[in-house]
Amino acid sequence: MTHSDTFAVNASVSNTPSLTHSQYAALKVKDAICDCFRRKTGERPSVNVQSPDLGVHLFIRNNRATISIDVSGGSMHKRGYRTASVEAPMQETLAAAVIRLSGWDGERPLLDPMCGSGTLLCEAAMSYCRIPAGFLRKEWGFTRLPDFDSNRWKKVKTSAEAAMRPLPAGLISGSDLNRDAVRATRTNLNNLPGCKDRIRLSEKNVFDIPAVGNTAIVVNPPYGVRLGDRESAEKLMKEFGDFLKQRCTGCTAYIYAGDRQLLKKVGLKPEWKKELNNGGLEGILGKIDLYASPKPQPKNV
Template sequence: MNKTDSAPRKKIIRKRAGEHKRYASGFLYQQNARYFAQISEGLIDLGAKELTALGAKDIEADQRGIHFTAEKSAFYRINYCSRLASRILAPLVTFSCEDDETLYRQVKRLRWEQLMSRKQTFAVSANVSDSAMDHSQFAALRLKDGVADYFRERSGKRPNVDPREPDLLINLHIRHNRATVSIDASGGSLHKRGYREESVTAPMQETVAAAIIKMSQWDGTRPIYDPMCGSGTLLCEALMAQCNIPAGIFRERFGFQQLPDFNPELWRQVKKAADDTIVDIPPGLIRGSDISEVSVDAARTNLMGMHHGNRVTVEQMDFNDLAPIENSIIVANPPYGIRLGKDQDLELFHRQLGDFLKQKCTGSTAYIYFGDPDYIQFMGLKASFRKPIRAGGLDGRLARYELY
């Protein structure tokens, strides 16, 4: 090879060495301490306030959630205590990406041995929009290939993929031909609190229930009641909020424990500080009921596994037969406990619910979540607000009713 032929090759080698050096200098989150919280649409403002209270700074919202900066202790605290975020992402790298080969090459340049061993498992979640690559599953597959081939080329063996309980969960987001590869620092969706030992059909998502409790501004000075409690999600979230129980208290591990700069002692201190704030509540402050025996049993089981869950009372009762519930906060997610399949049944059901609130809940404020907002019209009550909460595939509304 003559000198002329070798010049371009040397240039390519220098370029690749520079890229390798850039990645080797630390992952993106290590360089800027910036993370991303996935939060459902409609909860962004509420989520920003929660993140700020937990120590987040430089908050910037976008359509998928919130970008924020945090010291390591606040980063751990947010993962452990956030009730509204569905997951926290720690970005590894971002780059221009217009095709799958670019994605594959860039992924292989990351130092994956700093995040997992060849014997550990991993999984990938991907979301692609408004880009030349238009298939999320294919993008996820190419990322998997990049990670697997990284290890194969160094050890001769590929790590296994485990979509259910991976040691490392990798997140890929591509929008406007810009890719960001992140580690799911939560290690799976944070809405899975771990208290739901028993469930019912179509249970309310925990983050939505937590948002309803926050939006009600319930502070424990008045009792709170759920007359159609199902498996008790609203009751559990009310209990966790009032007792300062960290949302992640039942999680056995978090994804941030796989990060190369994980500090076990700092994590222990953050966890202990949060756990030490747990307080008791008086009996009767949080109560609920449901017409379904199965639902009541499920709610009681879920509550009994929680700190101070024995302070919450749950009865089997049709809400139409309840004694008056005055000067309280009422929360509910209708319909309850039984399968009402016909539109006429649901219309009647909501008329009865409206009558119950008007006649038996004087002096109270009700917060009713409608998975289908069309049924608000049958309540026979004027809502003082209707706030959108889009989560779990539902374009729901939370309506507040002042009951005089």
């Protein structure tokens, strides 16, 4: 970086009683960088928060500071496809983790019957189509570093893009009872290459779905924290459990709930549970197998 380049400092401070304001901490690092340049060159670089030449990140936790250079150019969870949203969308990286943990590989259909802004559907599509997480990203921090090798970057991009494949129509589907949610989901999916009009979407109450067979059901029902109240969230979970039992034999459900107690309301024993946070909120993912025939028992040998 030279004095004619711009920079921005972004800070995150936690568990450090002597320093509670991250803005103040960021200001101190900014001043230090400017002072250093002024001492050496007599001039100081300018700050540009929107599009800096160099992003500097300050992370302070338990009285220990780490200063690093932002090579991605903003948080990687911002994939760029979510141009529309309704209330309580999942963080993209959490949705990606849910899809990864479900082990879904496109061998059978995938359905999200309470799709909201469609984050789980978008991440499932990205996973199947092998769309790199940063595919829609226009700017990367590392391209502004002095040792950036543009030919190598082109090669990396070309080989990742050559591995991409289109989504078979109907493999992924989603629904929500909120019309705006379905609209937002459609907008977001259409931002992904090879996905436009390939995902079946409908405005529907989950309980109006007649039957589902041999499908991975991936769902994030309302938490009862941000959307509606706790009582109605628990009631919905119980009814959703009945829906799974009665109409989804042969499927596997992956339910991301706000907490263990809410997940329990489904009334079905999960094969496994995994704790996963959603942008600061606690949450838990449970896998529930809905066997078509009684669960196979180990044979006596």
